[in-house]
Structure formats: structure tokens, C-alpha cells
Amino acid sequence: MALYGASIEYILHSLLWLVDNPEPVSSLDLAELQEIPAAFVAKLLPKLEKAGLLAASEGLKGGYRLARPAEEITVLTVVDAVEGQKSLFNCQEIRSRCALFDQRPPEWATQGVCGIHGVMLRAEQAMRQELAETTLADLARSVRNKAPAPFFGEAQSWFDERIQTRRTHKVRQRRRSGNS
Amino acid sequence: MALYGASIEYILHSLLWLVDNPEPVSSLDLAELQEIPAAFVAKLLPKLEKAGLLAASEGLKGGYRLARPAEEITVLTVVDAVEGQKSLFNCQEIRSRCALFDQRPPEWATQGVCGIHGVMLRAEQAMRQELAETTLADLARSVRNKAPAPFFGEAQSWFDERIQTRRTHKVRQRRRSGNS
Numbered sequence: 001m002a003l004y005g006a007s008i009e010y011i012l013h014s015l016l017w018l019v020d021n022p023e024p025v026s027s028l029d030l031a032e033l034q035e036i037p038a039a040f041v042a043k044l045l046p047k048l049e050k051a052g053l054l055a056a057s058e059g060l061k062g063g064y065r066l067a068r069p070a071e072e073i074t075v076l077t078v079v080d081a082v083e084g085q086k087s088l089f090n091c092q093e094i095r096s097r098c099a100l101f102d103q104r105p106p107e108w109a110t111q112g113v114c115g116i117h118g119v120m121l122r123a124e125q126a127m128r129q130e131l132a133e134t135t136l137a138d139l140a141r142s143v144r145n146k147a148p149a150p151f152f153g154e155a156q157s158w159f160d161e162r163i164q165t166r167r168t169h170k171v172r173q174r175r176r177s178g179n180s
Numbered sequence: 181m182a183l184y185g186a187s188i189e190y191i192l193h194s195l196l197w198l199v200d201n202p203e204p205v206s207s208l209d210l211a212e213l214q215e216i217p218a219a220f221v222a223k224l225l226p227k228l229e230k231a232g233l234l235a236a237s238e239g240l241k242g243g244y245r246l247a248r249p250a251e252e253i254t255v256l257t258v259v260d261a262v263e264g265q266k267s268l269f270n271c272q273e274i275r276s277r278c279a280l281f282d283q284r285p286p287e288w289a290t291q292g293v294c295g296i297h298g299v300m301l302r303a304e305q306a307m308r309q310e311l312a313e314t315t316l317a318d319l320a321r322s323v324r325n326k327a328p329a330p331f332f333g334e335a336q337s338w339f340d341e342r343i344q345t346r347r348t349h350k351v352r353q354r355r356r357s358g359n360s
Contacts, residue, residue, distance in 0.1 A: 002270035003183040004300065012296045013274055035277040075299050088307065090182035094193055097215040100334055108326050115322040116192045119255050120184065123310035127268065130303035142295040146288050154280055 003086055004079060010036050011044050011082050012075065012139070017155070018054075019070040019140035024063035029162045033155070044082060051081035060166050070137035076128055078136070088127065089120030183266055184259065190216050191224050191262050192255065192319070197335070198234075199250040199320035204243035209342045213335070224262060231261035240347050250317035256308055258316070268307065269300030 014030045027045050031038035045064055048054040055067040066073065079086075095114050096105040113121065144152070194210045207225050211218035225244055228234040235247040246253065259266075275294050276285040293301065324332070 001181060001183075002267045003181075004269045006270070006272065008269065009272055009274055009296065033279050034274060035279060036274055075296075087182045088184060089188065090185045092186065092189060094189055094214060094216055099213050099215060100331070100338060108328065111326060115319045116189065116255075119311065119314045119319070123307040126306040126310045127303040130306045131299065134299045139295045139299070146291060148288065151280070158280060 003088065004083065006040070007044055007082050008079055010034075010041055011048065012078060014041060014045070015048075015053075015066070015073070015078065015136055016140050016143060018064065018066050019136055021065065021156075021159075023159065023163070024055075024057050024061065024065045025159060026063035026162075029063070029159060032162075033158060048078070048081050051077070053077065053081055060170060061163055066136075070140060071135050073136045074132045075134045075136075075139075076131035079131060088124040089117065091117040091120070183268065184263065186220070187224055187262050188259055190214075190221055191228065192258060194221060194225070195228075195233075195246070195253070195258065195316055196320050196323060198244065198246050199316055201245065201336075201339075203339065203343070204237050204241065204245045205339060206243035206342075209243070209339060212342075213338060228258070228261050231257070233257065233261055240350060241343055246316075250320060251315050253316040254312045255314045255316075255319070256311035259311060268304040269297065271297040271300070 013034055013036075014027075017030060017033065018025060027042045028038050030045075031041040045054060046056075049056050049064070049067075052067055053073055054064045056062070056064050091114060093110070093114065095116075096110045098105070098109070101109065193214055193216075194207075197210060197213065198205060207222045208218050210225075211221040225234060226236075229236050229244070229247075232247055233253055234244045236242070236244050271294060273290070273294065275296075276290045278285070278289070281289065
């Protein structure tokens with residue numbers, strides 16, 4: 001098992017669609033555009049709202065938009081908001097459990113951080129440092145540099161059409177319930 | 181879940197007992213000295229033997245010893261030998277699954293490494309770099325600096341006694357089967 005799995009991949013890709021997007025986007029639209037599980041995305045986005053990275057709005061045109069500029073949202077912030085601050089290493093302090101200690105570890109044995117835990121903490125710190133150095137804006141820029149210009153227009157039309165379809169559907173529903 | 185759990189903790193602590201130890205140590209003795217599950221240790225040590233970090237010997241005085249100087253065994257080598265090269269991030273390439281692509285992702289969409297995967301790979305590299313910078317000799321030195329000098333003599337006596345007990349037990353068994 002990797003430390004970061006599908007949740008992180010889904011959420012980072014979803015956020016990229018919100019960079020430079022003037023309108024809120026629904027979690028269902030994000031899921032369907034990317035062909036990823038809708039229930040999964042619907043469960044993850046509120047975590048980011050809670051962490052102050054997303055703002056949510058209600059209604060037919062409602063959905064999520066970034067609550068901060070993309071330059072201020074690092075990959076680390078997103079990862080921590082979704083997963084909590086995950087540890088690289090699960091230390092059970094076995095250094096205190098030596099048969100020679102006779103159930104009572106002496107003070108020197110448990111003083112400070114265990115050397116093995118210490119190496120792992122340094123590795124975790126180096127990893128987190130790297131995740132903190134890339135922002136959503138950086139990631140979005142690299143996608144924009146790869147994709148042909150018309151692609152983002154097409155994506156925008158796709159989102160607009162989805163909102164339009166919802167509105168038409170709602171109007172029909174109202175008419176129908178008015179006639180009944 | 182952390183990336184590295186009990187296996188790594190058990191194995192790194194076990195290896196520390198082999199640094200500067202002139203005699204081979206059995207996996208059962210390592211487990212019982214540290215009060216950790218014997219079956220777990222017995223399953224892990226052969227992985228390190230296969231990776232060329234440990235040498236195994238048979239017989240009453242048999243067991244494991246380091247196959248290389250402790251200065252040449254890094255935490256990263258141990259971690260990789262036990263866990264395989266674990267990834268930080270499990271990339272499912274969802275960038276290729278966009279509804280706009282109509283089942284056939286264009287070349288630009290899947291070219292090179294995905295930007296999100298790229299950040300994760302850099303973080304993984306930074307983490308591995310840190311794990312490669314500490315050796316078993318460094319870890320053993322930090323334990324030696326903390327423990328009072330008599331402790332290592334006591335530990336050595338404990339191991340010697342265990343070997344002695346096994347030998348006496350074996351002689352008794354032989355005498356018994358000779359009398360029967």
C-alpha cells in the first residue's frame with residue numbers, strides 16, 4: 001500500500017478544474033467529467049471546504065470554487081486536508097520493551113526520540129517539504145502548457161451545458177408538478 | 181495507515197543487536213530479547229538474507245549476523261529489502277479518463293509523467309534520500325551513546341546464556357534418547 005492513494009489523486013485532479021474557473025462546479029460534474037466515482041468525490045470535497053480551501057454554494061448553479069488563490073494552495077495543504085497529517089512511520093516504541101529491563105525501562109532507554117523514529121521523521125519532513133513546494137497554480141500551469149488551447153473552451157462548454165441541462169430539467173419538473 | 185509499520189520497526193531494532201556482535205544471533209533470541217512476535221521476526225530476517233544484508237548459519241550456535249559492515253547498510257537498504265520499493269503515491273493515471281476524450285485520450289493528455297505524480301515522485305525521492313543518509317552504524321552509535329556501558333555486557337551475557345541453555349537442553353535430550 002502506498003501512503004497516498006485514490007483519494008489524493010481524485011481530489012488533486014478535481015481541484016485543477018476549479019483553477020481559473022469563474023463558476024462554481026458541482027461535485028457530480030467533476031466526477032462525471034473525470035469518470036471517477038461520484039460518491040467518493042462528494043465525500044472528499046466537504047473536507048476541503050472544512051479546511052478553508054473550497055467555498056460551497058447551493059442551488060442549480062451551485063457547487064464548489066476555490067476559497068483561496070491557487071498560488072496559495074500547496075499540494076501539502078490538500079493532502080493534509082484530505083488525509084489528516086499522515087505519518088510515514090508508525091512507531092510503537094519497542095525500544096522500551098527489552099527483556100533485560102524487567103518490565104520497567106530505565107530512563108536512558110526512552111529518553112528523547114528513538115533514533116529509528118528520528119530518521120523516519122527526517123524523511124517525513126523532507127517529503128512534506130517537497131509537497132509544500134508545488135502549488136495548485138503550478139500544476140494547472142503545467143496542464144495548460146500541454147493541452148491545446150481549444151480544450152479549455154470545450155471543458156467550459158461541457159460544464160455550462162450541464163448547468164443548463166439541470167435548469168431545463170428543473171423547469172420541466174415544475175411545469176409537470178404545476179399541471180398535476 | 182503509515183507507509184512503514186511494525187515490520188520496519190522490528191527489523192531495524194533487531195539489526196542493531198547484530199552490530200558489533202561477534203556471534204550469530206537466532207531470530208527467536210532477537211524476538212524474545214525485544215519482546216516482539218517471534219513468528220514475525222522469523223519471517224522477516226530471511227528477506228534480509230536474500231538481499232545480502234544478513235548471513236545465516238545453522239546449528240546450536242547458529243543464527244544471523246550482518247553480511248556487510250554496518251557502515252555500508254543504510255536505513256533505505258533495509259526498508260527496501262523488507263518492503264520492496266514502496267511508493268508514496270499510487271497513480272492510476274486518471275488524467276487519461278476525461279469525458280471529453282470520448283474513450284480515446286489524445287497524446288498530449290498522457291504525455292510524460294502526470295504533473296501530480298511528478299510532485300509525488302519528487303517527494304518520494306526526497307524521503308528516500310533522507311533514509312539513505314543514515315546507516316546502521318550511525319543508529320548503533322546513538323544507542324551506545326545513550327546506554328550505560330554495562331548494558332551491552334548484560335545483553336551479551338543474555339545471548340550467551342540462551343546458547344548455553346540450548347546446548348544443555350540438547351545434551352539432555354541426547355542422553356535421554358541414549359537411555360531409552
